[in-house]
Amino acid sequence: MIAVTPKLFLCILLASMYSGxxxxxxxxxxxxxxxxxxxxxxxxxxxxxxxxxxxKNRSNILTDSFFxxxxxxxxxxxxxxxxxxxxxxxxxxxxxxxxxxxxxxxxRFLWLNQYLHLPNYQFRNPQCENFEKWAMLDEVESISVIxxxxxxxxxxxxxxHTLLKFNSxxxxxxxxxxxxxxxxxxxxxxxxxxxxxxIFGGYESGFSDGYYYAQDMVYTxxxxxxxxxYELNLTDFERQLIISHLWEISGKKFDYYxxxxxxxxxxxxxLAITDETNYLTTRSRLWYAPIELFNRINDLxxxxxxxxxxxxxxxxxxxxxxxxxxxxxxxxxxxxFSEALVSGVISTPLEQQREINVLNSLIEYYExxxxxxxxxxxxxxxxxxxKALHRRLQLPPAEENPIVTNALPSPRKTSPPMMFAAGxxxxxxxxxxxxxNIRFSPFFYDSVSLNSLEGGELVIFDANIKINENNSVYxxxxxxxxxxxxxxxxLVAAKGKxxxxxxxxxxESSINGGxxxxxxxxMFDNLSLKNTNYSYGIDVLIKQGSHSTLYAEPYLALHxxxxxxxxWLKLINNYDFxxxxxTGIADxxxxxFFNPTRALRVEIGxxxxxxxxxxxxxxx
Amino acid sequence: xxxxxxxxxxxxxAIISMSNAQADNREFADIYTECGLGAMIAPNNEAxxxxxxVTWDLGTTAISSNISSPDACQGGKAKxxxxxxxxxxxxxxxxxxxxxxxxxxxxxxxxxDSNKHNEIVYxxxxxxxxxxxxxxxxxxxxxxxxxxxxxxxxxxxxxxCTI
Numbered sequence: 001m002i003a004v005t006p007k008l009f010l011c012i013l014l015a016s017m018y019s020g021x022x023x024x025x026x027x028x029x030x031x032x033x034x035x036x037x038x039x040x041x042x043x044x045x046x047x048x049x050x051x052x053x054x055x056k057n058r059s060n061i062l063t064d065s066f067f068x069x070x071x072x073x074x075x076x077x078x079x080x081x082x083x084x085x086x087x088x089x090x091x092x093x094x095x096x097x098x099x100x101x102x103x104x105x106x107x108r109f110l111w112l113n114q115y116l117h118l119p120n121y122q123f124r125n126p127q128c129e130n131f132e133k134w135a136m137l138d139e140v141e142s143i144s145v146i147x148x149x150x151x152x153x154x155x156x157x158x159x160x161h162t163l164l165k166f167n168s169x170x171x172x173x174x175x176x177x178x179x180x181x182x183x184x185x186x187x188x189x190x191x192x193x194x195x196x197x198x199i200f201g202g203y204e205s206g207f208s209d210g211y212y213y214a215q216d217m218v219y220t221x222x223x224x225x226x227x228x229x230y231e232l233n234l235t236d237f238e239r240q241l242i243i244s245h246l247w248e249i250s251g252k253k254f255d256y257y258x259x260x261x262x263x264x265x266x267x268x269x270x271l272a273i274t275d276e277t278n279y280l281t282t283r284s285r286l287w288y289a290p291i292e293l294f295n296r297i298n299d300l301x302x303x304x305x306x307x308x309x310x311x312x313x314x315x316x317x318x319x320x321x322x323x324x325x326x327x328x329x330x331x332x333x334x335x336x337f338s339e340a341l342v343s344g345v346i347s348t349p350l351e352q353q354r355e356i357n358v359l360n361s362l363i364e365y366y367e368x369x370x371x372x373x374x375x376x377x378x379x380x381x382x383x384x385x386x387k388a389l390h391r392r393l394q395l396p397p398a399e400e401n402p403i404v405t406n407a408l409p410s411p412r413k414t415s416p417p418m419m420f421a422a423g424x425x426x427x428x429x430x431x432x433x434x435x436x437n438i439r440f441s442p443f444f445y446d447s448v449s450l451n452s453l454e455g456g457e458l459v460i461f462d463a464n465i466k467i468n469e470n471n472s473v474y475x476x477x478x479x480x481x482x483x484x485x486x487x488x489x490x491l492v493a494a495k496g497k498x499x500x501x502x503x504x505x506x507x508e509s510s511i512n513g514g515x516x517x518x519x520x521x522x523m524f525d526n527l528s529l530k531n532t533n534y535s536y537g538i539d540v541l542i543k544q545g546s547h548s549t550l551y552a553e554p555y556l557a558l559h560x561x562x563x564x565x566x567x568w569l570k571l572i573n574n575y576d577f578x579x580x581x582x583t584g585i586a587d588x589x590x591x592x593f594f595n596p597t598r599a600l601r602v603e604i605g606x607x608x609x610x611x612x613x614x615x616x617x618x619x620x
Numbered sequence: 621x622x623x624x625x626x627x628x629x630x631x632x633x634a635i636i637s638m639s640n641a642q643a644d645n646r647e648f649a650d651i652y653t654e655c656g657l658g659a660m661i662a663p664n665n666e667a668x669x670x671x672x673x674v675t676w677d678l679g680t681t682a683i684s685s686n687i688s689s690p691d692a693c694q695g696g697k698a699k700x701x702x703x704x705x706x707x708x709x710x711x712x713x714x715x716x717x718x719x720x721x722x723x724x725x726x727x728x729x730x731x732x733d734s735n736k737h738n739e740i741v742y743x744x745x746x747x748x749x750x751x752x753x754x755x756x757x758x759x760x761x762x763x764x765x766x767x768x769x770x771x772x773x774x775x776x777x778x779x780x781c782t783i
Contacts, residue, residue: 172725211703213707217706221710367713389713389716394749398718
């Protein structure tokens, strides 16, 4: 028997440690060799995980701490090798905790393990306490992409917004985790710089997480925007990979471009780590509008065998819910509601349930009006709400029936934003002229399009090009921006309804040849009955290059929606201030949809000359 | 007991209750300060930021992300405080009705047993009725109102709740 002296013990210990380290190094080198032989460093998914942009030869992530290798920002191979090295602990000792790299980069190792079978790997590593707590992997059962409707109150929100939500098994959705992506804009940023940097770059941006109730407060209850929740059909692995990847990139900074690298595009990039086709992010358009992501999700749903969408849920704004609530009051309740509006007190004696219904409605109405004021110091509606609350609290609790609203068609049922059209134009003034007509707009939410904003409009750069009988090509007009915002939905018996407004900035054919600027602004009110809006309003036109400069145009209009077609009819009395002359004008537009991407458009107008235009439209 | 002693007792009780109330209010404010909620929610600004595409709390995930950092923010306290502050207007309506999704969420956050929910809602509703009756209620800031509700909730929940 050999006596073990302290020196001998130390030698044995060092030898075993050295052999352990050597063994680990050997395994590491084998893994690196295998990963390179499988070309994992060039794998599209690895590049997506790193947000590597081949055209710029660097990652889109600006935060250095995201990368393990000093060259990781520019070299996916070095980053892969560094990631594998980081997987192994510094010393080989079974009793030491595993490398914390797995806790910091769970998506990387989850994906790599598929190909490399990392030793002792477990996705649910008990050492990764923070990740486990944050991700709630046992509770999250699905992921949703949420489309928030456009908002005219903020230029950056005009085209809508997108966010992600982790849906938990709990019935309480307000505690679901959500992910928002946006630009970091300094306070009090001048408008011009805000627009310039937003479009051409200059802002950093990133993902941040928050509870769903915070998003609900802002979007549905303050900005009164509708939302559509697209619950995705993902495998467990896909769901885990997306959750893990968001853990890796939350708080990391990206560059921001409003047209191309905006919220929708970045969310598309996150979802694309589970889609090898790259369809969600392939950009063949001039810009990636929020609606674009949902059109592509819809396409994937059609092309995938198991589908890509589990279900779509419409989340109405609080304004829409209020309208539905008021429409649900019976005539007695409605009368009492109207009478109580100004005082906050129900003067007519009512049976208890009716009084409860009216008080519940008053409370919601006053809250809506208070938010609409956007003046925290104004206590007018807070005072009225308090009176209603006080009386309601004297009555017993009572369960309410759910408020049911008519769901708006989801974005998947609307047309993509970009429009291209070709057709013919027939004009009759002093003589009959015929011309070919080509029309294009990168963002075309027109009043008779399938994606019309409930009869409203948002159209950007609508260019109308004609080719006349002499084969001369000329620009007839360009609507640089055309907006029509409907008034707040009719609140039954409510006072002080908002008016709608419209605006158009365009370049129009001039009587002197060429194009001249034109500005039209107007206000209107409307009445909605089933699928028809009846409007009356007045526009003021300032036109250069015309017979006169200033016109007023009071009008009556009708907008009718059907599943397959939309009609817009406007009867105008054009008043020329300079010549003090009135002229009657009629404008008729009809859009007929073969499907969301193909439509026939007919326009008949009598402004300056009688014109008939027939166009075949493509939406993409 | 003489009338004088009774008056002293009443005065003492009033002072004690006011002190407790002030201590509870300070606790709500402390939660906001210690847990960094003040940076995310400006107590003096009632309006919610309108520029919703702006990420103004990038990297600040102490409360919103289920991860708590300082010990003082662990558990449900900061989560409850933030929730009440954010959704106060909806909690008002739900308390008045005695039910609603926002109220149900609040009970979920507190971690109270579901068989205690009715009792808590009943008591909280009575407390809230007193609050609404207070002179000047409509002029209070959301921060003040949320603080009062938070304190009432803290007193209503029993040791079975995790708040």
